[in-house]
Amino acid sequence: MKxxxxxxxxxxxxxxxxxMNQVIFHKHTDANGEYYFKxxxxxxxxxxxxxxxxxxxxxxxxxxxxxxxxLNYLRSIRFIKNDYVEFLRLWHPIRDYVNCYKNxxxxxxxxxxxxxxxxxxxxxxxxEIINEVYFRMKYNYDDLLASAKRRxxxxxxxxxxxxxxxxFAEFGCRRRLSREWQEYMVHEFVTRTKNCVGxxxxxxxxxxxxTPIGTYAHEFVQMYQGFSDIPLAYTxxxxxxxxIEEYKGDNGIALTDTLTTDLFLLDFDxxxxxxxxxxRHDSGDPFVWGEKIIAxxxxxxxxxxxxxxxxxxxxxxxxxxxxxxxxxxxxxxxxGIGTYCSNDTDVPPLNIVIKLQTVNGxxxxxxxxxxGKTMCLDNNYLxxxxxxxxxxxxEEKRLEGxx
Numbered sequence: 001m002k003x004x005x006x007x008x009x010x011x012x013x014x015x016x017x018x019x020m021n022q023v024i025f026h027k028h029t030d031a032n033g034e035y036y037f038k039x040x041x042x043x044x045x046x047x048x049x050x051x052x053x054x055x056x057x058x059x060x061x062x063x064x065x066x067x068x069x070x071l072n073y074l075r076s077i078r079f080i081k082n083d084y085v086e087f088l089r090l091w092h093p094i095r096d097y098v099n100c101y102k103n104x105x106x107x108x109x110x111x112x113x114x115x116x117x118x119x120x121x122x123x124x125x126x127x128e129i130i131n132e133v134y135f136r137m138k139y140n141y142d143d144l145l146a147s148a149k150r151r152x153x154x155x156x157x158x159x160x161x162x163x164x165x166x167x168f169a170e171f172g173c174r175r176r177l178s179r180e181w182q183e184y185m186v187h188e189f190v191t192r193t194k195n196c197v198g199x200x201x202x203x204x205x206x207x208x209x210x211t212p213i214g215t216y217a218h219e220f221v222q223m224y225q226g227f228s229d230i231p232l233a234y235t236x237x238x239x240x241x242x243x244i245e246e247y248k249g250d251n252g253i254a255l256t257d258t259l260t261t262d263l264f265l266l267d268f269d270x271x272x273x274x275x276x277x278x279x280r281h282d283s284g285d286p287f288v289w290g291e292k293i294i295a296x297x298x299x300x301x302x303x304x305x306x307x308x309x310x311x312x313x314x315x316x317x318x319x320x321x322x323x324x325x326x327x328x329x330x331x332x333x334x335x336g337i338g339t340y341c342s343n344d345t346d347v348p349p350l351n352i353v354i355k356l357q358t359v360n361g362x363x364x365x366x367x368x369x370x371x372g373k374t375m376c377l378d379n380n381y382l383x384x385x386x387x388x389x390x391x392x393x394x395e396e397k398r399l400e401g402x403x
Contacts (some may be wrong), residue, residue: 005060006129006179010093011070011203013124014173016214018074018202022084023220023246024117031223033119034358037100037110037126038375040351045106050137054100054108057129062095073206079250091118098122116223116359123219123354127174131343131350135177139347147346148177152185155317159193164317166324168335169213170199171312172342175349182342183207189341200336213336215251215280216243218366219356221258225385226359232385233392235259237267244275252276253310257283257369261292263389266396270300278308278332284369286311286323294331304331312336 024031046054066074066088075085097114108130112122135144158164170189176182186204189196198211205212216239224235236259243252254276256264261284268279273296281289290309297304309331311323320335327333343349355375356364365376365385376382 003056003060006057006132007061007064007125008179009070009203010064010066011073011206012128012173012179013121013202014171014200014214014217015202015205015212016200016216017121017124018080019214019251020216020220021117021120022081023242024120024223025084025087026081026246027242028223029115029117031116031226031359032114032361033112033116033223033226033356035112035119035123035354036357036375036377037108037130037352037354039108040353041348044134044350046102046108046134047106047137048102050133051100051102051108053133053137054110054129057133058098058100058126059095061125061129062093065092070206074202077212079247091121093122093125094118098126100126110354112354116356120219120356124173126354127352128176128179130352131175132178134350135343135347141178144177144345144347145181148181148185148344151344152188156188156192158317159195164195164321166320166328166333166335167195167197168320168337169197169211170201170341171213171336171338173201173338175339175352176342177345185341186210197334215253216255218255218258218282218368221255222356222364222366223359225364226362228360228362232388233259233263234267236264240267240272240276244272249275253278253280253308255280255282256289256293257281257367259367259385259389260393261289261369262393265292265296266392268296273297273300273302278310278334280310280312280336282313282368283373284313286313287326289369290323290327290331306332308332308334310334310336312338314339316340 071085071089074080075082097119098112100110103109110126112119170186172182183204186199190208190210198213199205200214202212221235221239224230224238225232230238256279279293293309294304297307315335315337324333339349357377358364363378363381365382367374
Protein backbone atom coordinates (compact mmCIF):
# COMPACT_ATOMS: atom_id res chain seq x y z
CA MET A 1 0.00 0.00 0.00
CA LYS A 2 1.32 3.43 -0.93
CA UNK A 3 2.43 5.57 2.01
CA UNK A 4 0.31 8.70 2.39
CA UNK A 5 1.82 11.36 4.68
CA UNK A 6 -0.47 12.92 7.27
CA UNK A 7 1.73 15.94 8.00
CA UNK A 8 2.87 17.70 4.82
CA UNK A 9 3.85 21.06 6.32
CA UNK A 10 5.39 22.15 9.61
CA UNK A 11 2.78 24.93 9.67
CA UNK A 12 0.15 22.22 10.22
CA UNK A 13 -0.01 22.88 13.96
CA UNK A 14 -1.69 25.18 16.47
CA UNK A 15 -0.64 28.83 16.32
CA UNK A 16 0.10 29.04 20.03
CA UNK A 17 2.98 26.61 19.54
CA UNK A 18 4.88 29.35 17.70
CA UNK A 19 3.82 32.04 20.18
CA MET A 20 5.02 30.04 23.19
CA ASN A 21 8.10 28.82 21.37
CA GLN A 22 9.22 32.37 20.59
CA VAL A 23 9.20 33.27 24.30
CA ILE A 24 11.10 30.09 25.18
CA PHE A 25 13.60 30.74 22.39
CA HIS A 26 14.29 34.22 23.75
CA LYS A 27 14.23 33.45 27.49
CA HIS A 28 14.47 29.76 28.39
CA THR A 29 16.55 27.80 25.88
CA ASP A 30 18.16 25.88 28.76
CA ALA A 31 14.84 24.26 29.79
CA ASN A 32 14.50 20.53 29.09
CA GLY A 33 11.15 18.78 29.17
CA GLU A 34 9.37 15.45 28.98
CA TYR A 35 5.94 15.07 27.38
CA TYR A 36 3.68 12.04 27.83
CA PHE A 37 0.70 10.83 25.81
CA LYS A 38 -2.57 9.81 27.45
CA UNK A 39 -5.85 8.56 26.04
CA UNK A 40 -8.61 9.41 28.50
CA UNK A 41 -11.12 7.02 26.87
CA UNK A 42 -11.36 3.59 28.46
CA UNK A 43 -10.63 0.31 26.67
CA UNK A 44 -8.95 1.85 23.62
CA UNK A 45 -6.51 -0.58 22.03
CA UNK A 46 -3.99 0.28 19.34
CA UNK A 47 -3.08 -2.60 17.05
CA UNK A 48 0.48 -3.45 16.06
CA UNK A 49 -0.33 -2.17 12.57
CA UNK A 50 -1.50 1.16 13.97
CA UNK A 51 1.69 1.61 15.99
CA UNK A 52 3.79 0.73 12.95
CA UNK A 53 1.95 3.31 10.86
CA UNK A 54 2.24 5.96 13.60
CA UNK A 55 6.00 5.46 13.70
CA UNK A 56 6.26 5.61 9.92
CA UNK A 57 4.36 8.91 10.00
CA UNK A 58 6.72 10.25 12.69
CA UNK A 59 9.67 9.23 10.53
CA UNK A 60 8.20 11.28 7.69
CA UNK A 61 7.44 14.24 9.96
CA UNK A 62 11.11 14.42 10.90
CA UNK A 63 12.14 14.84 7.25
CA UNK A 64 10.17 18.09 6.92
CA UNK A 65 11.63 21.60 6.97
CA UNK A 66 10.00 25.03 6.83
CA UNK A 67 9.76 26.27 3.25
CA UNK A 68 10.64 29.81 2.24
CA UNK A 69 7.02 30.85 1.70
CA UNK A 70 6.08 29.45 5.14
CA LEU A 71 8.85 31.39 6.85
CA ASN A 72 7.80 34.54 5.03
CA TYR A 73 4.24 33.98 6.19
CA LEU A 74 5.33 33.72 9.82
CA ARG A 75 7.49 36.80 9.38
CA SER A 76 4.44 38.73 8.13
CA ILE A 77 2.67 38.29 11.50
CA ARG A 78 3.37 41.52 13.35
CA PHE A 79 4.50 40.03 16.68
CA ILE A 80 6.58 37.15 15.30
CA LYS A 81 10.17 38.37 15.36
CA ASN A 82 12.74 37.98 12.63
CA ASP A 83 15.39 36.28 14.76
CA TYR A 84 12.88 33.61 15.76
CA VAL A 85 11.93 33.02 12.12
CA GLU A 86 15.63 32.64 11.30
CA PHE A 87 15.85 30.04 14.06
CA LEU A 88 12.95 28.15 12.46
CA ARG A 89 14.85 28.20 9.17
CA LEU A 90 17.41 25.96 10.90
CA TRP A 91 15.03 23.97 13.14
CA HIS A 92 13.46 20.62 12.34
CA PRO A 93 11.81 17.81 14.35
CA ILE A 94 14.45 15.39 15.66
CA ARG A 95 13.39 11.74 15.60
CA ASP A 96 15.54 10.74 18.57
CA TYR A 97 13.37 12.88 20.86
CA VAL A 98 10.28 10.66 20.30
CA ASN A 99 9.50 7.10 21.37
CA CYS A 100 6.13 5.56 20.47
CA TYR A 101 5.26 1.94 21.29
CA LYS A 102 2.47 -0.30 22.57
CA ASN A 103 2.55 -1.52 26.17
CA UNK A 104 1.46 -4.95 27.39
CA UNK A 105 -2.15 -3.77 27.76
CA UNK A 106 -2.31 -2.71 24.13
CA UNK A 107 -2.27 0.95 25.14
CA UNK A 108 -0.25 3.42 23.14
CA UNK A 109 2.73 4.95 24.91
CA UNK A 110 4.29 8.05 23.41
CA UNK A 111 7.05 10.02 25.13
CA UNK A 112 8.91 13.09 23.91
CA UNK A 113 12.12 14.17 25.66
CA UNK A 114 14.38 17.05 24.74
CA UNK A 115 14.94 20.81 24.99
CA UNK A 116 11.56 22.46 25.59
CA UNK A 117 11.96 24.74 22.58
CA UNK A 118 12.14 21.65 20.37
CA UNK A 119 10.25 18.92 22.24
CA UNK A 120 7.15 21.10 22.68
CA UNK A 121 6.63 21.32 18.94
CA UNK A 122 5.88 17.60 18.64
CA UNK A 123 2.62 17.68 20.61
CA UNK A 124 0.16 18.73 17.91
CA UNK A 125 1.88 16.85 15.08
CA UNK A 126 1.80 13.63 17.12
CA UNK A 127 -1.83 14.01 18.14
CA GLU A 128 -2.81 14.68 14.52
CA ILE A 129 -0.96 11.56 13.44
CA ILE A 130 -2.26 9.30 16.23
CA ASN A 131 -5.87 10.35 15.81
CA GLU A 132 -5.95 10.01 12.03
CA VAL A 133 -4.20 6.64 12.03
CA TYR A 134 -6.61 5.30 14.65
CA PHE A 135 -9.78 6.35 12.86
CA ARG A 136 -8.63 5.36 9.39
CA MET A 137 -7.56 1.89 10.53
CA LYS A 138 -10.30 1.22 13.11
CA TYR A 139 -13.37 2.23 11.08
CA ASN A 140 -14.62 2.63 7.55
CA TYR A 141 -13.17 6.07 6.89
CA ASP A 142 -15.56 6.90 4.03
CA ASP A 143 -18.55 6.28 6.32
CA LEU A 144 -17.03 8.53 8.99
CA LEU A 145 -16.37 11.25 6.42
CA ALA A 146 -19.96 11.09 5.16
CA SER A 147 -21.35 11.45 8.69
CA ALA A 148 -18.97 14.35 9.41
CA LYS A 149 -20.18 16.16 6.28
CA ARG A 150 -23.81 15.60 7.19
CA ARG A 151 -23.29 17.01 10.69
CA UNK A 152 -21.29 19.94 9.34
CA UNK A 153 -24.12 20.86 6.97
CA UNK A 154 -26.54 20.87 9.92
CA UNK A 155 -24.30 23.30 11.83
CA UNK A 156 -23.88 25.58 8.84
CA UNK A 157 -27.64 25.70 8.22
CA UNK A 158 -28.16 26.85 11.81
CA UNK A 159 -25.63 29.63 11.25
CA UNK A 160 -27.32 30.66 8.05
CA UNK A 161 -30.81 30.73 9.58
CA UNK A 162 -29.71 32.66 12.67
CA UNK A 163 -29.95 29.84 15.23
CA UNK A 164 -26.24 30.31 15.97
CA UNK A 165 -25.28 33.97 16.16
CA UNK A 166 -21.92 33.85 17.93
CA UNK A 167 -18.49 34.03 16.30
CA PHE A 168 -15.84 31.41 16.85
CA ALA A 169 -12.40 30.16 15.85
CA GLU A 170 -11.83 26.57 14.75
CA PHE A 171 -9.51 24.83 17.26
CA GLY A 172 -9.61 21.25 15.97
CA CYS A 173 -6.04 20.23 15.09
CA ARG A 174 -5.28 17.81 17.90
CA ARG A 175 -8.30 15.51 17.55
CA ARG A 176 -9.24 15.94 13.92
CA LEU A 177 -10.61 13.06 11.90
CA SER A 178 -8.00 13.76 9.24
CA ARG A 179 -6.00 16.52 7.59
CA GLU A 180 -8.31 16.21 4.58
CA TRP A 181 -11.40 16.69 6.73
CA GLN A 182 -10.09 19.67 8.69
CA GLU A 183 -9.21 21.49 5.48
CA TYR A 184 -12.63 20.81 3.97
CA MET A 185 -14.44 21.78 7.16
CA VAL A 186 -12.59 25.09 7.67
CA HIS A 187 -13.16 26.02 4.02
CA GLU A 188 -16.90 25.34 4.40
CA PHE A 189 -17.19 27.44 7.56
CA VAL A 190 -15.24 30.33 6.06
CA THR A 191 -17.01 30.43 2.69
CA ARG A 192 -20.58 29.56 3.73
CA THR A 193 -20.92 31.48 7.01
CA LYS A 194 -19.88 34.72 8.65
CA ASN A 195 -19.42 33.06 12.04
CA CYS A 196 -15.90 31.65 11.69
CA VAL A 197 -13.28 34.33 12.40
CA GLY A 198 -10.18 32.16 12.08
CA UNK A 199 -8.45 28.90 12.89
CA UNK A 200 -5.70 27.72 15.21
CA UNK A 201 -4.20 25.77 12.28
CA UNK A 202 -1.45 27.95 10.82
CA UNK A 203 -1.26 26.00 7.55
CA UNK A 204 -4.98 26.52 6.93
CA UNK A 205 -4.86 30.15 8.04
CA UNK A 206 -2.17 30.76 5.41
CA UNK A 207 -3.98 28.76 2.72
CA UNK A 208 -7.37 30.40 3.18
CA UNK A 209 -6.04 33.87 4.11
CA UNK A 210 -7.80 33.92 7.47
CA THR A 211 -6.55 34.86 10.94
CA PRO A 212 -4.41 32.38 12.89
CA ILE A 213 -5.80 32.29 16.45
CA GLY A 214 -4.02 31.37 19.69
CA THR A 215 -1.91 32.73 22.55
CA TYR A 216 -0.54 30.15 25.01
CA ALA A 217 -1.39 26.80 26.56
CA HIS A 218 -1.10 25.24 30.02
CA GLU A 219 2.38 23.90 29.25
CA PHE A 220 3.73 27.46 29.15
CA VAL A 221 2.80 28.10 32.79
CA GLN A 222 3.68 24.55 33.81
CA MET A 223 7.21 25.07 32.50
CA TYR A 224 7.92 27.62 35.24
CA GLN A 225 7.34 24.96 37.90
CA GLY A 226 10.60 23.41 36.73
CA PHE A 227 12.65 26.51 37.55
CA SER A 228 14.11 26.10 41.05
CA ASP A 229 14.24 29.85 41.76
CA ILE A 230 10.48 30.39 41.26
CA PRO A 231 8.03 29.54 44.10
CA LEU A 232 5.38 27.13 42.81
CA ALA A 233 2.43 29.33 43.76
CA TYR A 234 3.89 32.29 41.83
CA THR A 235 4.49 30.68 38.45
CA UNK A 236 1.53 32.51 36.89
CA UNK A 237 3.18 35.82 37.78
CA UNK A 238 6.45 34.96 36.04
CA UNK A 239 4.71 33.50 32.99
CA UNK A 240 2.46 36.54 32.62
CA UNK A 241 5.43 38.87 33.03
CA UNK A 242 7.59 37.10 30.46
CA UNK A 243 4.71 37.25 27.99
CA ILE A 244 4.25 40.98 28.54
CA GLU A 245 7.97 41.59 28.05
CA GLU A 246 7.99 39.57 24.84
CA TYR A 247 4.84 40.93 23.22
CA LYS A 248 4.48 44.38 24.83
CA GLY A 249 0.74 43.98 25.33
CA ASP A 250 0.14 42.47 21.89
CA ASN A 251 -0.98 38.85 21.39
CA GLY A 252 -2.66 38.82 24.77
CA ILE A 253 -5.33 36.30 25.81
CA ALA A 254 -4.26 34.82 29.15
CA LEU A 255 -5.18 31.26 30.19
CA THR A 256 -6.48 31.19 33.75
CA ASP A 257 -6.74 27.61 34.99
CA THR A 258 -3.28 26.00 34.92
CA LEU A 259 -3.12 26.22 38.72
CA THR A 260 -6.78 27.17 39.25
CA THR A 261 -8.40 30.45 38.30
CA ASP A 262 -8.48 31.60 41.94
CA LEU A 263 -4.68 31.51 42.07
CA PHE A 264 -4.35 33.12 38.64
CA LEU A 265 -6.43 36.11 39.68
CA LEU A 266 -4.04 36.84 42.56
CA ASP A 267 -1.38 37.60 39.93
CA PHE A 268 -3.69 39.11 37.33
CA ASP A 269 -3.22 42.54 38.83
CA UNK A 270 -4.17 45.93 37.37
CA UNK A 271 -1.11 45.98 35.10
CA UNK A 272 -1.83 42.55 33.64
CA UNK A 273 -5.60 42.97 33.53
CA UNK A 274 -5.11 46.22 31.62
CA UNK A 275 -2.39 44.89 29.31
CA UNK A 276 -3.98 41.61 28.25
CA UNK A 277 -6.82 41.73 25.74
CA UNK A 278 -8.74 39.13 27.72
CA UNK A 279 -8.69 35.65 29.24
CA ARG A 280 -9.49 32.08 28.16
CA HIS A 281 -11.73 29.55 29.92
CA ASP A 282 -10.76 25.87 29.67
CA SER A 283 -12.27 24.10 32.69
CA GLY A 284 -15.01 24.38 35.27
CA ASP A 285 -18.45 26.00 35.08
CA PRO A 286 -18.23 28.66 32.33
CA PHE A 287 -20.92 30.85 33.91
CA VAL A 288 -19.34 30.87 37.36
CA TRP A 289 -15.96 31.54 35.75
CA GLY A 290 -17.31 34.38 33.60
CA GLU A 291 -18.95 36.11 36.56
CA LYS A 292 -15.71 35.82 38.53
CA ILE A 293 -13.66 37.38 35.69
CA ILE A 294 -16.14 40.22 35.14
CA ALA A 295 -16.09 41.01 38.88
CA UNK A 296 -12.29 41.00 38.79
CA UNK A 297 -12.20 43.55 35.97
CA UNK A 298 -14.77 45.73 37.72
CA UNK A 299 -12.72 45.65 40.92
CA UNK A 300 -9.95 47.47 39.01
CA UNK A 301 -12.36 49.90 37.36
CA UNK A 302 -11.93 48.22 33.96
CA UNK A 303 -15.02 48.14 31.74
CA UNK A 304 -15.58 44.44 30.92
CA UNK A 305 -16.92 45.46 27.51
CA UNK A 306 -13.35 46.42 26.57
CA UNK A 307 -12.15 42.86 27.28
CA UNK A 308 -12.72 39.42 25.74
CA UNK A 309 -13.77 36.17 27.38
CA UNK A 310 -12.67 33.28 25.15
CA UNK A 311 -14.40 29.98 25.95
CA UNK A 312 -12.74 26.78 24.75
CA UNK A 313 -13.68 23.93 27.09
CA UNK A 314 -15.21 20.96 25.23
CA UNK A 315 -17.73 23.18 23.48
CA UNK A 316 -20.47 22.21 21.09
CA UNK A 317 -22.43 24.86 19.20
CA UNK A 318 -25.56 24.74 21.37
CA UNK A 319 -23.49 25.24 24.52
CA UNK A 320 -21.59 28.10 22.90
CA UNK A 321 -24.82 29.83 21.89
CA UNK A 322 -26.12 29.53 25.46
CA UNK A 323 -22.94 31.08 26.88
CA UNK A 324 -23.04 33.82 24.25
CA UNK A 325 -26.62 34.78 25.08
CA UNK A 326 -25.77 34.96 28.78
CA UNK A 327 -22.72 37.23 28.49
CA UNK A 328 -23.07 39.08 25.16
CA UNK A 329 -24.29 42.40 26.58
CA UNK A 330 -21.70 42.55 29.34
CA UNK A 331 -18.37 41.58 27.77
CA UNK A 332 -16.88 40.63 24.40
CA UNK A 333 -17.47 36.90 23.96
CA UNK A 334 -15.54 34.58 21.68
CA UNK A 335 -15.18 30.83 21.31
CA GLY A 336 -12.62 28.25 20.30
CA ILE A 337 -14.36 25.05 19.20
CA GLY A 338 -12.23 21.99 18.56
CA THR A 339 -13.37 18.37 18.47
CA TYR A 340 -17.00 19.26 17.74
CA CYS A 341 -15.74 20.85 14.52
CA SER A 342 -12.97 18.47 13.52
CA ASN A 343 -14.19 15.03 14.63
CA ASP A 344 -17.96 15.06 14.98
CA THR A 345 -19.02 11.77 13.38
CA ASP A 346 -21.26 8.81 14.10
CA VAL A 347 -18.60 7.31 16.41
CA PRO A 348 -17.28 8.85 19.65
CA PRO A 349 -14.05 10.86 19.33
CA LEU A 350 -10.89 10.02 21.23
CA ASN A 351 -10.02 12.26 24.16
CA ILE A 352 -6.25 12.25 23.69
CA VAL A 353 -3.62 14.61 25.11
CA ILE A 354 0.14 14.98 25.30
CA LYS A 355 1.13 16.85 28.45
CA LEU A 356 4.35 18.32 29.80
CA GLN A 357 5.32 16.23 32.87
CA THR A 358 8.86 17.23 33.82
CA VAL A 359 11.09 20.27 33.31
CA ASN A 360 14.78 20.13 34.13
CA GLY A 361 14.17 16.82 35.90
CA UNK A 362 11.49 18.27 38.20
CA UNK A 363 7.84 17.13 37.99
CA UNK A 364 5.26 19.65 36.79
CA UNK A 365 1.47 19.49 36.66
CA UNK A 366 -1.73 21.19 35.62
CA UNK A 367 -4.36 21.45 38.36
CA UNK A 368 -7.16 23.03 36.33
CA UNK A 369 -10.52 24.05 37.83
CA UNK A 370 -11.79 20.45 37.80
CA UNK A 371 -10.02 17.29 38.96
CA GLY A 372 -10.66 15.31 35.77
CA LYS A 373 -8.08 17.23 33.74
CA THR A 374 -5.21 16.78 36.19
CA MET A 375 -2.27 14.75 34.90
CA CYS A 376 0.93 14.19 36.89
CA LEU A 377 3.44 11.33 37.12
CA ASP A 378 4.38 12.10 40.75
CA ASN A 379 1.53 12.03 43.29
CA ASN A 380 3.73 13.37 46.09
CA TYR A 381 4.60 16.38 43.97
CA LEU A 382 0.98 16.84 42.96
CA UNK A 383 -0.12 16.90 46.60
CA UNK A 384 2.62 19.38 47.46
CA UNK A 385 1.64 21.61 44.53
CA UNK A 386 -2.00 21.58 45.64
CA UNK A 387 -0.90 22.49 49.16
CA UNK A 388 1.27 25.39 47.92
CA UNK A 389 -1.57 26.76 45.80
CA UNK A 390 -4.18 26.51 48.55
CA UNK A 391 -1.82 27.94 51.16
CA UNK A 392 -1.18 31.07 49.11
CA UNK A 393 -4.88 31.52 48.33
CA UNK A 394 -5.76 31.15 52.04
CA GLU A 395 -3.01 33.54 53.14
CA GLU A 396 -4.03 36.17 50.60
CA LYS A 397 -7.63 35.95 51.81
CA ARG A 398 -6.52 36.21 55.43
CA LEU A 399 -4.39 39.28 54.73
CA GLU A 400 -7.17 40.84 52.70
CA GLY A 401 -9.57 40.33 55.62
CA UNK A 402 -7.24 42.26 57.96
CA UNK A 403 -7.28 45.39 55.80
